[in-house]
Amino acid sequence: MSRPKILVIDDSSADVELLRLALDRQREEYELEVLQDGAEALQFVREHRAGTRAPEPCVIVLDLHLPMHDGMEVLKAVRLEPALTHIQVVVLSSFLNEEKKTAVERAGAVYRIKPVTLPELLDLAAEILALCKQALTV
């Protein structure tokens, strides 16, 4: 079994580092790829479509608040790309926005608030890895 690959799309390096720390604490193998903004994310989608990029990640962690193209746009692009439709997406937001939450869930993604306490952060990391494992076993 290959190492689960997690793609994080977030411009906040501090948040990425915290997530990496939390994932490390899960004591499981994983691989993390980071994209910094909406443009890079759309480029990633295009490359998958062209088949010039592999392997696919098992889960995409997507920040809603991105420079250039916001998370909703990226989510839409991912969902419209047949090569990526099956991939689980966890959408993160700094604040709860009911409308966005509904839209995200309707797109079949998971909506989560960015954790502000350590236990929450660890829970999120565990959830991401669980989703990853689930994707690999299917």
Next chain:
Amino acid sequence: MSVVAHPGWTGETEVRRLRTLYQLLATLTQAKNLEDVYEAAITSLLNATTAERAAILIFDEDGVVRFQAWRGLSAEYRQAMTGHTPWPKGTRDATPIVVPDVLLDESLMPYRQVLSREGIRALVFIPLTLETGVFGRLMLYYPEPHECSADECALAQAIATHVSMATDRKRAELACTQSEQRLQAIMDNSATVISVKDLQGRHVLVNHRYEELFQIKKADIIGRTDHDVFPPDVAERIRNSDQRVLDSGAPLAIEEDLAHEDGIHTYISVKFPLQGPDGRLTGVCGIATDITDRKKLETVSQHLAAIVESSDDAIISKDLSGNITSWNKGAERIFGYTADEVIGKPISMLAVADRVNEMPEILSQIKRGLRVDHYETLRRTKDGRTIQVALTVSPVRDASGQILGASKIARDVTDRKMAEQERASLLSREQEARRTAELLNRISSRLVAELELEKLVHVVTETAAALVGAEFGAFLHNAANEKGASGVPREAPPGLPMPRSTGDLETAVRGVVRFHDITQESRYRENPPSYETPMGRLPVRSYLGVSVVSRSGEILGELFFGHSIPGKFTEFHEAIITGIAAQAATAMDNARLFEQSQWAQAELRRSNEELKRANQDLETFAYSASHDLQEPLRTIAIAAQLLDQSCGKQLENEDTAFLKSILNASNRMTALIQDLLAYTKATKYAEGPPPSVDAGKVLTGVLEYLKGSIEETGATVTSAQLPAIHIHESRLAQLFQNLISNAIKYRRKEAPSVHVSANEQDGWCVFSVSDNGIGIDPQYAEQIFGLFQRLHGRDQYPGSGIGLAICQRIVEQYGGRIWLERSVRDGGSTFSFSIPTRAR
């Protein structure tokens, strides 16, 4: 009350008798009118005797005796017995008549049937007498044959005596009141000012006119002196004249001036002493009459006499036999006779030989009440000249309309031609004026319709130039608005003969200057006119200028007109341009107002848009600022927690405290940012019109959300029936949530108790959230709704001070209001907010 069956001279009856009489006396002294006296008599009779029924009858002015008061008598009986009397009115020495059995009494034979139908078997007549004899009687009635005892009779007689006296007294009193009222009525209806004072100068009586004149209520002056109500000098003057009357005992007439609202009025005041029946002085009465009108009339007739005297026309009056009765200066001038020479002489002395018959004819017309108008004829003067006169003769009547004589106005029309010429010139002037008015009317509609200032100036200049026949026309704006002259070079230098400088100019009409030939003007001859007038470079000789002055008095500019031929402009042209200038001023005022309002509207639109943009910018800023603040905060918070977890145990006590304060600060900061974001959201208008939501359901949802803190604090939250209103659900939820969580947060030691209610009134739904918490000092009732406003230390009650600010934002978006309804220190508070029942 028990009735003593057998009255005798026992102690008991004596007591009863005294008590009855005492009660009667007490009642009679309090009687307000005769009816009260009669009623007291009946009551007393029934108490004092064994009779079951009683009545009182009094003679009227025609000598007919009538029932005045009764007990237990039918209308038929009273009608049948009215007029029946054993004694005629005025009988002296009448004594009571006792009829023990009516069936045995011959005199009552005719009434036997009436009496038996009424169930009367025995009766007693007790006369009511005064000095003038019998004036009525008391009656006692018994159902069975009854022998009236001596005591009963004596008591009834005693009652009769008291009632008689009381009646007499009451009648005198009434008569007195009536005469007083009559006197007051007479005084009040008098147009004169009347006052009566006693010897001490206290007012006893004043009338309406007095109240009106001195603007004082009767009640406020009766019993008081002039010193009490008037200024000292006035009171002293009045008192002095009163004293003179009292000292001399003779009437006094004085003329007094009093200031009224419409000016000074003159009064003729008559004061005379008042004497009592014994001839002694009792006071002084003053009657004042306003003679201002009469005085005026005198002045008017003096004035009229002066007019007659100064008239150029001959004004002559004569009696019906044709004798001259008055003769003015005009007559003296025209006919040559002085008044002394002609008064009393026949008017025919003025007649011309061949027209002698004319005068009797005129007189006969006058006698028939007819007037002779503009009759032209010939008359002879003292020096024998024959002159042509126009006569107007009208009858003079006295006040009753009877003709007393005639007044004659004669005008010397010898120089007829001159008069005709004068008339013609008047006519032409009138036509000219009419033409001017028409011209002005015609252009005024054009001017009023023009709202663009530049065009307006052009229209005014062109039209006016055409109207006055000028070759050149110009409008020069007032220097203050720097637009320069219209139609002439802008560099026209200052120091022009401005129309407003009227000083020593030929045409001394304010606001207008006119020069016959400007090149001949001494003031401008020294310097070439080309540098002195707006027409400077033009070959102008005739010159006309007028100021255009706005309603506010500001000079808007000057209109100038010129012509190359001298003397082109006349007074008529002056009138025209004055009119045009006035119209132009109004039109320019309008145009300026229009421009200003256009500008103001544009300005308003612009600032509205700016405000909108600023609001949007602010929202965007607040949103991204909170976002960006949140990121480092998360890092700090989690990093601190990680630090705590991984090496907390190895840290010194002090270091642990530092770490804790980092954690606390970041938690607080997170909450603050959350709230700030919520506030930003609340500021944003909700999308779409508010749907109707069930406030009760919303509250249930909120309580579910707050379940944790409710359980933790043991709070009870109750609610009345809440209506459905038009509001966005999330906003209402936010309102409830903030207010209820505040109510729980700011609690005292005991468990919080919160009640939510609603009340619909006048198109508003007012929600109230009451608690039993710590209350709020009312001086902070406004302040608490401010952003970041906190009344307590953070350690005491946590929070960012944004909750109520959010609430206020929300209700304001729906046009509503939020306020602190009630607050008692340590006794809880009530917050209310209003939302319109219909969506706006």
